[in-house]
Amino acid sequence: MLKIDGLEVTFSRAGADPVRAVRGVSFEVAQGESYGIVGESGSGKSTVLRAICGLAPTTGGQITLEGTPLPAPRSPAFYRRVQMVFQDPYASLHPRHTVDTVLSEPLAIQGFERREARIEAALTDVGLGPDFRFRYPHQLSGGQRQRVAVARALILEPQILLLDEPTSALDASIQAEVLNLLDRLRAERGLTYVMVSHDLAVISHMCERLLVMQHGQAVEELSREALRARAASTDYTRRLLKASVGYTREDAPA
Amino acid sequence: MTMTRDWLLSERPASRRQARIGQIYRTWLAFRGNGLALFGACIVLALVVVAILAPWLAPHDPLIGDLNHTRLLPPLTEGYWLGTDEQGRDILSRLLHGARITLAVVALVAVIATPVGLLVGTTAGYFGGWVDTVLMRITDIVLAFPKLILALAFVAALGPGIENAIIAISITAWPPYARLARAETLTIRNSDFIAATKLQGASSARIIWKHVVPLCLSSVIVRVTLDMAGIILTAAGLGFLGLGAQPPQPEWGAMIAGGRNFLVDYWWVATMPGLAIFTVSLGFNLLGDGLRDVLDPRGRK
């Protein structure tokens, strides 16, 4: 459904060397699939997502959605099909807008009908309920904010949801709730996910296939089964796998 | 009483209106805690009330005095509590009517300069690139002129008079607001909530107007309030130089200019309007300081 072919993203800055954030990354996501991208900070994993939705410049390669190359800038129709949830729920909601304003804005822009009913339904869908409709972000906890962000992304009824570390700013118990929510919504609506995270456990829980990235390049692609079997073919992935267990005292240098 | 308070401070407002009013009430609670700011607000409020009610409050005619009997009476003379000037006009009445001119200057400059500054600044900051360069260079050029001198030049070209003074001050007042709005916009434009709005297909105009401007507005309002003292002084300065309000209009700056000739013998003629300017400027400064504490997100935790 979504095909990324040899994607290059280079940021050119005045008076400095251009930064090649993504260097020739390719992958393909099937309809209804959940695809993970794992990497550490600076690996370019978030930049891939931003390039897909047009927030970062595509300087090479091609992104196609159902065989059609995406226009630059993206068309409004594109945003009805692809939406994104950001990492930090404290930065992704406008501090002076109520939940109601946040949710009615996309409906107004895209000219949707039955707005009242849609807002109420969206809030119920993400487990908040109409009670939350007129609150400001500062009246919400981190987990509740992230639910609002998910509701904002889903209110346009997209087919593909890009998730940029949706739980890394949340407490562990809240993370479980949000992951369950995302899981349920995908099952109910047949959504396609592309999820970025630094946490192998989260990706393994959420995604059927995953891509490991380092320094802007794809290191390797693994299936969930291969990950669980620790069948990593590169050193870097093995290091990530080991680190995800926690601290191990045995191999500390004597 | 507690019920209203609970309704206002509710963490789960039930309607758009309750959410908005609750937010205003919270701001008011924070503002109320600052005594000096409240004092400043009272002065500004008093200026507004006096300006509106001037014809009824003033005991005498502000423009025509009695040259035979009431020339240069000292303060605390019965019926002329602040004294009279060289044409026998009651200074108190002139001050009260002058409040109207001062308020008009302040209000018109705010209404003209603030939107211009906001628009230029947010547009430059949001788009960046050559738009930013062009708009900010224009801003820099206007900023490079001393305010009063530039206003003088405009008034000289347009002709003296209070209307032209207001236009001249407005033209010189917007660049600082543009700079401030641009700086705020630069920090806002890369934030995730703007990216999220872009992803909904929003146009640039919509993003600037509905998402960027409301966030810049509070710091610009604070700045405008703090600048009001300076604007009043500039207007008074133009009046003093004879380029603002024209005689016999009771503009405070012009009144000082008139009293300057006999400052030594009849000190009150120049002092009373001076005190009025001082009080109002102080009021705006205190109010601005208080607003900054309440509105400026950086000052708040």
Add this chain to the structure above:
Amino acid sequence: MNLLDVEDLRISFPTRNGPTEVVRGVSFSLGRERLGIVGESGSGKSQTGRAILGLTPPPGEARAARLSFDGIDLRGLAPRDWRGLRGKRMSMVMQDPKFSLNPVMPVGQQVMEGLRTHGTRGTAARKAALDMLEAVQIRDPERVFRAYPHELSGGMGQRVMIAMMLVCQPDLLIADEPTSALDVTIQIEVLRILDRLVGERGMGLIFISHDLRLVSSFCDRVLVMYAGRVVEELRAADLAAAKHPYTQGLLNCLPQIDGDRRPLPTLARDAGWAE
């Protein structure tokens, strides 16, 4: 004798509706060991760490029935006496090196600063600082010594922070989420350095983190905090046998690479836990 004794520590902040206690009666003692304090945001774990160093941010107020460090009563200590303790005998590593290092001062100067205020100067101080940078496994200490913080990566910056805090050889180190801003692979390296230094120098370490898995694999003993209280204290090795439903919940709600529990068990918070 214990290195640190805390008894009935309470920290309160004034709010519009009267004072709110963010830490409510925390007691523990610490020997020369690694103690983990785990909790979610708002549990009071960071405030507990700060209070031990007398760094409760005003207008907050910390009170305790007993707060003694190596026999010294820390309650109501004069600023002078605090200066003698902080840095020299007890130190703190914060979460993000970017905000804890002075951006306009070379790293070496900052490492030496602690030494200078406690009386070591000149070449002796320089040598001690370089040795310390080497001890935190910085490969080219001479270069890093002259570098400014922005020239260092996150992992490097955090090592410098640790070097700064350990250069005076304190007896107690409080590390508040020292590795949360770092990538997982670097995180492990930094922990390894801390582990070795604690072992070699016989320091006491309080490791504050939200990451139960990491803390339990690193520390000897774990305190689990919830809503300003310690709900459970246990040996790290016995974590699987945790009794309190909150600790169990925290352990269970983490997704695992191998597990396929769908939906993930979530924490049903019990109002009784906060009592």
